[in-house]
Amino acid sequence: MxxxxxxxxxxxxxxxxxxxxxxxxxxxxxxxxxxxxxxxxxxxxxxxxxxxxxxxxxxxxxxxxxxxxxxxxxxxxxxxxxxxxxxxxxxxxxxxxxxxxQRRKKLIIAGGGHLGIDLYKLGKYLNMYTVIIDDREEYVTKERFPEADELLWGDIGEILKDYPLDDSSYLVIVTRGHLGDKSAVKAVVGRKTAYVGMIGSRKKVVESYRDLMDEGIQKSDLLEIYSPVGLDISSGEPAEIALGIMAEILKVKNNGTGKHMREVKTINL
Known part of the structure; x- marks a missing residue:
């Protein structure tokens, strides 16, 4: 027994x-x-x-x-x-x-492209429960994500609308396009999560937010989203962008300062 x-x-x-x-x-x-x-x-x-x-x-x-x-x-x-x-x-x-x-922190990646793969690898390295969502069946396979805990295929907005989220959920929205990102945001905005981040340029973010406000989404809820997503540490390569996103997630998770450790810890010589 x-x-x-x-x-x-x-x-x-x-x-x-x-x-x-x-x-x-x-x-x-x-x-x-x-x-x-x-x-x-x-x-x-x-x-x-x-x-x-x-x-x-x-x-x-x-x-x-x-x-x-x-x-x-x-x-x-x-x-x-x-x-x-x-x-x-x-x-x-x-x-x-x-x-x-304690519950394992859950990394939910909306988008199974190159950036999604790099985020998945970092999530597994950090022992997070990983969920991959995409509207392309060939992008949510065991071949692409061999150790993913959940692989979900279908309309991303509809999946996220019904997906259980809580204060251990860290969602990164990196779908293949503007409409997919907006649909994902609409499905989760205002719900209880530890973190929601969305990729995109500042111009794209502003346009998306204005569209969503026109649909009745509250501005205050949208401003809770980390977008453009990630810390400013990458050269623009997908792996480095993913690392910047995970660094931001860790900053939120651990209530960190994001400063250089030499600024946090005093060294007396």
Whole structure:
């Protein structure tokens, strides 16, 4: 059973979910759970395995959900007595540990061209969950993206409109043309994400934004998009543009300054 629990936890982590692993570290006296028992807790409150059931398990699941919300591991100690923390009559005491596994950051690349390939390679290098979307079937193949976690083919705007996004989602819009980029922006603007970036010259960005505002999109939402996308570090080659985009994503993800480290760290000679 323990093997199945760990396999399911690994599967959920790989798919980008928040997961907690609960372990009973010690049991003193009578308890429905045994020392060494483990249980996987998922953010939707489903579980796999057990640490004894009843109010003990109910309270620990609640604690695991709270730990996942704040992203911190925690210990717990509970008394299984009528006058204890669980109002149970077993009479024992349990100590345990909740290990939180953070969701992998998700890199969603709208556009499977040369720049999309370079972004994908950098995303995999950084252990991000990678999603490639394109409206050309031959551009979303295992041959082009052998280790991609998801390959989605079809209308990019329609796919993004239905695709689940959250604060672990980093979306880069690099489709094959102006209309595809605009359609992608329209599908995601105003939704909860960690980052949305769109490639293009300043002129193209201004024109796209004006068109979208004419369609009712709020200016304030559009100004949240990183566009033109990336940091100003490339020569214009696709690989260097991709590196500039990933550098900007890391700056946002890690709340970095983007400064030279020698400006951040003082060196005394």
């Amino acid at each position: 323990e093997g199945k629990i760990m396999q399911e936890i690994a599967k959920r982590i790989d798919s980008g979910e928040k997961v907690a692993l609960v372990t009973l570290m010690s049991v003193n006296g009578s308890s429905p759970g045994k020392s060494g028992s483990i249980m996987g807790v998922f953010f939707d409150r489903t579980t796999i395995g057990t640490i004894g059931g009843g109010n003990l398990e109910f309270q620990v699941i609640n604690s695991a959900i709270e730990a996942m919300k704040i992203g911190e591991n925690r210990e717990f100690e509970l008394t299984l007595a009528a006058d204890g923390s669980l109002d149970m009559i077993c009479g024992g005491k349990v100590k345990g540990y909740i290990k939180v596994f």
